[in-house]
Amino acid sequence: MELVKLKSGSILEDKEGYSRIVGLDNWIFMSLTAGRDYKTRAMPDTAIEQARQAMKNVEGALAAVGSSLADVVRRRIFIPRQEDVAEVMAYMGEKFRGIFPASCVTCSPLGGPEYLFEIEITAYRGAGALPVKNLSISL
Template sequence: MRQLYSSGSSYEQTLGYSRAVRVDDTLYVSATAAGGPDGRIVGNNLYAQTRYILQKLEAVLTEAGFALADVVQSRLYVTDIAQWREAGRAHGEVFGDIRPALTLLHVLPFVDPEMLIEIEITARRSAAG
């Protein structure tokens, strides 16, 4: 079974992507930035943006019938590698006991220079879940 989840962004249709895609018991969530409901970036530092993104990701997981405990991999794309510990601290506060596989990547600045990080996740439920 394949199910698509939308954020409502007009870019999804234009670029041909989905906010998240569920295939059977696995959920793939696109890279997520700290954009608030008004489109502005929430948080002016890496820690605050990371925490906000993780809250957004938890909402996507819930909508699709998953939980934070189902996350098996996360990827953090940061523009300032010197600040990686701030992203790591926020990630650890959420995933400390879950401990998904983690990739931390240093990237060039995003289209919006206020964006300091994007995060994407993969979640998998057991067949009984």
């Protein structure tokens, strides 16, 4: 078994004492990830552009540990302003179509007023290659 701790270059990781990803064997736990470009430190002004940048950050971090969006089993999405939910979630639908992880969307304040989108990911390396048994229930 192996424990991997990945840093993304965010200055907050060292300042606040956390890793972007902690991987334990095939489990991948990703910290809350915002839409800031870690190289330029730029933060887009809109929720949808922050979501796009955050997903680039997520996909890059997953690739660095030998994984991809296909392995995501759970996502938690934070969108502080309800008026941004429809557009951002339509984009999330595009990104996760065919993957269909468990999902939670919350509209609550984030760490500062500039944060309009953040996402937390749990993945299992190799999950995307497993056979899927799709079930449906009616209440």
